[in-house]
Amino acid sequence: MALLSFLGAIQQVTGSCYLIETHAGARVLLECGMQQGRRKDEAGNRANFPFDPQTLDAVVLSHAHIDHSGLLPRLTAAGFKGPVHVTTATGELLELMLLDSANLQEKDTEWENRWRARLGKPPITPLYTVADTERMLKQRRPHDYGEPFEAAPGVQVTFHDAGHILGSAIVQLDVEDFGRTRRLVFSGDLGNSCSPLMHAPTVLQQADVVLMESTYGNRDHRDHQATIDELEAILHQAHRDGGNVLMPSFAVGRTQDLIYYLGMLYQKGRLPQQAVFLDSPMAIGANAIYSHFQEQLEISGEAPIEPQQNGRYRIERWLPVLKTTPTAEDSMTINRFKSGVIIIAGSGMCTGGRILHHFKHNLWRKECHLVIPGFQARGTLGRAIVDGARTVKLMHQRIAVNAQVHTLGGFSAHAGQSQLIDWVSHFQPRPELHLVHGELENMQALQQALRDRLGWEANIPELGDRIAL
Template identity: 65%
Template sequence: MALLTFIGAIQEVTGSCYLLETHNGDRVLLECGMRQGRNERQGSRDNEASNRAAFPFDPKSLKAVVISHAHIDHSGLLPRLAKEGYKGPIYATESCCELLELMLMDSANIQEKDAEWENKWRARLGRPPISPIYTQDDAEKALTLRRGISYGSTVEVAHGVRVTFHNAGHILGSAIVEIEIHEQGLTRRLVFSGDLGNTCSPLMRTPTPLSRADVVLLESTYGDRDHRDNHETLQELAEILEQAQKDGGNVLIPAFAVGRTQDLIYYLGRFYQEGRLPQQMVFLDSPMAARANDIYLRHTGEFSDTDREYIRGTGTVKLSEWLPVLRTTQTPDESMAINRIKSGAIIIAGSGMCTGGRIVHHFKHNLWREECHVVFPGFQAQGTLGRAIVEGAESVRVLRQRIAVRAKIHTLGGFSAHAGQSQLIQWVSHFEHKPELYLIHGERAKMDVLQRTLLERLDWKANIPEPGDRIAI
């Protein structure tokens, strides 16, 4: 009998990690995510300690690793896994494998720079230096282990364990993971939703419905509510941009380099093509997002048919034609030069939850200005700077300075790349015979709401595991 251990993204939205152990002793790790922000269950303690803590398994004992998509909260500890001796294959979709190189090398660079910065302060305080969680060399080791698998193909990742990836519609290369376990003459099927996409998101296809499973792991990031209508959200964004232009300020948009940024560029391009974009300067201040754009453009076959045909219908074949006012910045000097612009600019920069990156530098120059606007197009995890601003903080600490929050703050939940409550329920309702259902990747309060709603609508009791819980598959 196979066993599944719930390790990460349990009653929280980051650090996705689950360990599958078969009857013959093979171990397969599903996800190897980094914890970001602060864990609601731990109060104010930073999650860096969790990312540095020993894995609850020996990395050398793993037969395979399976990754649903490239976001750091699902893949970010892969370099540490390789650093500690894992040498087996890392399975992901083909386009996810491309994005992993971008994401993990960037993350490793951040780890090195954060450690360097921290050690400068430690030296002044007489404290011993720290090492980065992992280095770029570690990331390169992990990247050599990638094995790209196309959607719909089945691969045996361990003895009697077969994995099939289905389109999750979340970001490029994102997958629903179907795992068949064949042992002792029986076949059991585990389905992990990964992060399911919002059916209103641009570019991506609708998540693939599945009908057969014995155990289902369902994400619950937005388990407590539905997203606002997409048309209304776009109209609100257009009105924000118009008002910002009248106010004489800039528009700051914190966005994940992979997924959210491409959605925003698509929408801003539509506004431009339709003559509805008042700003004449759109800055993409994220070298990683610019490289992600190139990867997206190499995989347009994964785009939804509707959006791909809309782009073709405008006669544009290049990003420079789709959104001609877009300017990408590569160097720190180019990034800093943006802050000389006081009006009429849209600035898209990472990180998406404002935990670091170039967006915090733009906050320093714009957050205290009443004429400026800040648009949050996605979920802000507990304990992040973005969450504090969204919840109405009058001032926040930015780059070791206290900054007043006087800019107008907007949240656009309709832009989320995650499925809303009704979409989650619709996707899981396709399963026959109500398999065992476990809610993961969500804050506890949101899980509780989704659990009650599943019971009311489908008469289906979902389980909410605790960290470290083990179940038989």
């Protein structure tokens, strides 16, 4: 019989990875995510894969976020030569995100090797290189939603819109073994049905085994309109205080939502700031891909303004005061602004990227405001700030956290608890249900809620568990 192994994003939210093996010898890797957050988790990215990459037939990917895709170049470098199945939009986003990740790996390693040399230590190699990544990108095989394809003999895959970010998919795998077919449905990251740009996650009704994410398994998001009102109130307060507003944001998904919301406030004459800087080359690249795949977006209500220009759709046009700063020199010009601007920059969990430079210039100033618009994993700088750290260490110096910190839960790109339960409740008869991609206490809360509301018993797998499909 076919086997499913739980190899990553088990009782945590990063490092998504599952292996499907059939008795006939097909081997399909579902996700190849990077671990992010705690140093010991990140060290895990360098460990050997718990399988031989050369023996895999294919990789199937739910979406482009690095915690789902980030180790793919390493897999190729370790000998994997098969196809990487993705949706068409994910294929485009993947190029942007993995090349950025590879550049970062190379730069970090170069930096580290400089001080290692001074200490007489041997140099280290990057986790992967741009060359590894370029090789891997040639292995992409794009597919449309709803179009079944064979990933390996006896393993049919269909992508369904997960409504999380552009191109995100719920992955349905029909696995044939010993003449019987079993259906495995992996939720991927399920979108928040309140998202202004994404469709609601596709409802599926039949599966034998379901793997469901549980990032927000413990709670529902705050009401959407209330969150927009709260954002507006924060922006006005920052204006009165005479400080800047910092928004650490994921380049793909969250940033486009923020541009939409800020554009909406601008059009209603309710945005007091004179400029919004988008200080992220990756987010600028993601905007272009979102614009290109505009027909896959479901823009709720009216788009803030008609974004068509010279026959080209550009989502930047939603927000006329948006200024993009692609180069490092452009980025440094933002430091001149001591008040009156909004700065959107990565990384989303404040673990690196240009947001750290803006922290250095703004975080210690009590008139500034920091708006955290998404989930902050344990061990990240963003989580430390949300949890009330009075000082933080960044770029080799300690900085006071005097800015006012706000968490806006309502803008999450993930389904909240009730949305998760609603999505899974459509499967009839009841499938075998496993919870993945969540911190343990959130999973336990979801497990209890499933018991209370549906009378369903869900399993919380341990890392390395293997089940028969």
